[in-house]
Amino acid sequence: MSGTTNDVRDRRAERHDATRAEIVAAAWELARDHGLGDISLRDLAGRVGMKAQSIYSYFDSKDAIYDAMFAEGARAFLERSRDAFERRSDSDDLFEVLRDRAEGFTRFCTDDPVRYQLLFQRPIPGFEPSAEAYAPAVEALDLLHQRMTRHGLDDPAVVDLWTALLAGLTDQQISNDPGGDRWLRLVDRAVQMFVDHVTKGS
Amino acid sequence: MSGTTNDVRDRRAERHDATRAEIVAAAWELARDHGLGDISLRDLAGRVGMKAQSIYSYFDSKDAIYDAMFAEGARAFLERSRDAFERRSDSDDLFEVLRDRAEGFTRFCTDDPVRYQLLFQRPIPGFEPSAEAYAPAVEALDLLHQRMTRHGLDDPAVVDLWTALLAGLTDQQISNDPGGDRWLRLVDRAVQMFVDHVTKGS
């Protein structure tokens, strides 16, 4: 059994992975058009030129597709977090570092509200991301903790206040001015407010 | 036509309204159990001892039920806003007023996350609240504007920063620590941060 050469097996695996990626990409498109919860396997298959039943050759269930989407989003989030912190790896200016991170985060979220919804609001009843899919998101939050500690902000409450501030700007922007910049414009000001607060008395 | 007495007509209307209210109450229960988007007319009717089709004697469509829920939530929100501002109607202490309002708002939202979701996040594809249902929410936001202006905060950006701060605390609490108080504990601190910021230099 399995007496095939490495060449053959790689080509098959590559095609399989490519098709999986194609399905996930089509799922994002559908989610953006009809809402995250309203993806049907029939519509999804139609977009990639298949019948619904053929999807099961690539994913065990509908939730497995959501899990792949979550994993992709979480990896993108980690990558952007890394970029943002590395770009300012030499900076000791707290405001500069946090403003960069805040602008990166809010743009990441408002660029793709559906991805934001899936990653940070979990609106699909019964779906919980797997530990593997979740791991990069945890790592990204850890990067934030590390960087804040480097600036002397090791109080967990301070980190929570920071995440709340970013979540609020993002949420208001997406919910009440989609496509606009009414709350995005306030990012600098909000970061200044936060920095003033945490450096108060020093 | 309509030769009935006022008594008879009132009793009928009262019963009709009471049943409508019963249906809406059951819809809230279902939404809390299964998620806002997963209310089916069959389940809903079952809760009030009816068949699904009988619901149509009280509501023209499923969206009309969501609209009634939205209206109820918006009225409750306006009522709480009024209470909060009236309780401090004589106070000139900005921190005191805003802390009261912030605690009231975050508790209102975290007490009933599904109501928060319906009122402030609009997660049901294809549903938009009617103007009548929406009106109390607009009025509540207007109360906030008036009160802030009274304290010299007439910059719209300041009001937006305030709503973002509250939305962020609420959203993080509901999404990442449901039933707990990890972000609710930060309300006072967040309000102090905000007040320090807007009174800076005065």
Place this chain on the structure above:
DNA sequence: GTCTATAATCTGATAGAC
């Protein structure tokens, strides 16, 4: 106002031929 009956359609998922 509530019911039965039913329309018309969608859903995720499985079995088995090729």
Place this chain on the structure above:
DNA sequence: GTCTATCAGATTATAGAC
């Protein structure tokens, strides 16, 4: 790996008897 055929349901909504 893709298909046909099908299951076993769900869904909102309407027509018409009582």
